[in-house]
Amino acid sequence: MSSQLQVVRATRASRYAMTLLVAITLLLVSLPFWADGGTLRTATEVLYFLALAQLWNVLAGYGGLGSFGQQAFIGLGGYALVAGSVMLGMPPFLAILLGGVLCGLIAVPVSRLMFRLQGAYFAVGTWVVAEVFRLLLANTSWLGGGSGMSLTSAVQEMDGWWRDALTLWLAVLLGIGAIVGVFALLRSRLGLGLTALRDSEAASESLGVGVPRLKLWVYVLAAAGFGLVGGLIFLTKLRISPDAAFSINWTVTIVFIVVIGGLGTIEGPILGTLIYFLLRDTLADYGSLYLILFGALAIAVMLFMRQGLWGALAARFDLQLFPVQRRVRNGTPAASATAAARLVHGASHE
Template identity: 50%
Template sequence: MYKLTTRTRAGTTTAIVAVALVLAGLPLPAVTSRGVIQDLFFILTMLTLAQLWNLLAGYGGLVSVGQQAFVGIGAYAMFAGVILAGWNPVWAILLGGVAGLLLAIPTAFFAFRLQGAYFAIGTWVIAEVTRLLIAQWKTLGGGTGTSLPREATSNILGTDAIRALFGVREAAARDILAYWLALLLVVIVTGGIYWLLKSRLGLALAAVRDNSEAARSVGVDTGRLKWAVFLIAAAATGLTGALIFMQTARISPDAAFAVTDWTAYVIFIVVIGGIGTIEGPIVGVIVFFILRSALADYGSWYLMTLGVIAIIVMLFAPKGLWGLISSRSGLHLFPVRRRLTGPKIEGGI
């Protein structure tokens, strides 16, 4: 009996290693410094944003340069829930996802009427309009921003237990909680995208990316699929933005809607790692973190170096660093290509 499968030995090994890394990451705050936990939080949240942008552009063909809109609106929704409604910051993170979803509806309504570069520019314009509108929200600090109230940061759900467990101060306990939530979020996002790509919807999404007209001709509802991917990515990006600014406990329009931090860096991560692969953003975020740690003190030279590296990679490795590795080794850690398997017969198949 023959059947189609995506399972490979490398994929099984990757799954085992991934589970081991997640389990090892849970008690990590007990044996490492607060600085390392903060670095890991940065890596995990940037990886989440990169996987989501890769879902849009790499698999859905939706090249957005306005993802900072969903990071910012998610963060401000969390702050609004805490300051205006008195919610605990952990529960208020969920408002970030809801806000990202709600903003994505009118964004998609207008942006989906544009194609190619016009779509990208349209998403950036919508993000800028959103930033300007949020800057008028005087209750949350207007253009200068605001901070989470002291009583809110001192009573974040779970921090008392973390303080007792690890014997750390309040700020360090908040970092540990944020790290655990970021670890959970990246597992859900990466696992969810992998599941999607292995499903029939994943095949449809790849068909839409490669040739929308051809996909429509074989019965794929391209419009509904693009809407679904855009809304899911926006909601998850809003959650990530809320988590990032819960950890910092301080927000302003310029920080929350920073195109460099939440879109340019994310695109850099995906491009150098390998767009259209799950492995690419993982490789890209590691390279980005190393470059950031080594060059962050050099000011504008830091950004120039990132740009030069991106250009070199695009010229000599158009599929990114992981694409280069994969093409030479044949290795696929997250296999999505379907293969026919079954009993061997005379002459083979």
């Protein structure tokens, strides 16, 4: 290969992004030592919405599984926290881990049923499954029934500072971990199949990608992640009820974040989360008007920026903060084409 030609994955912007990500992570980890309780709660909320957005983006943006029922696993994760910590006396953070595992296991039989549906039917079907779980929990008296129950007794023995600090650190692990985990996933062989699946399901299947198995893995992993975040959410709220745990508002908010940020990108959910909280805090005093503005923004993005705000920025400035594909640079057009062909040929054998 010519010395003038390089096949690269990292960019200058990506190196700066990684450095900034490390700096932000260290800043977040240090928050309990100097920030007030309100700042800790806000940071925790931003991080768990970021984790949810990244997980749903992998599910819908790469796996093609546009689920509107992921609140099912948020609710199940929350109730696993209740059952484990309040009923069984487990440490709350261990109960959250149990909820993630439980949601992953439940997702296997649920996926067998849901994967029989396609498109809008799949989206509606997943919402119906979430409603089924809501009704089941609403009629389970030992978990509080329809009125729900408090989680205060499960955490009252913990020191307040340590509880807030551990909650934030778990949120950092889930939020920043979701970014790093998705980035690592998309750079793996499994990620190569997911990227092909995002571009064309039919074409990827014709090239030997095991689409059904790949979708199953994505669905189960996303469900486990949603379960973990669900436990964290209700640990911060210290109260749970079926209507709150299985509310479709969770999924609506996540979809809004991903759509305005950019579906099928790592950067999109990050940008979407920041915009969501900025708009929410700025427009909160306007009552229901801010919901109308949210809807208008989502419609405008879908009409004029179908790849989301990040997609428009990336196309305009050739910007990639988390590059997952190799690129050829610094070569003549002919040499670049030859190297690109070699790259594609090599990728097909990974």
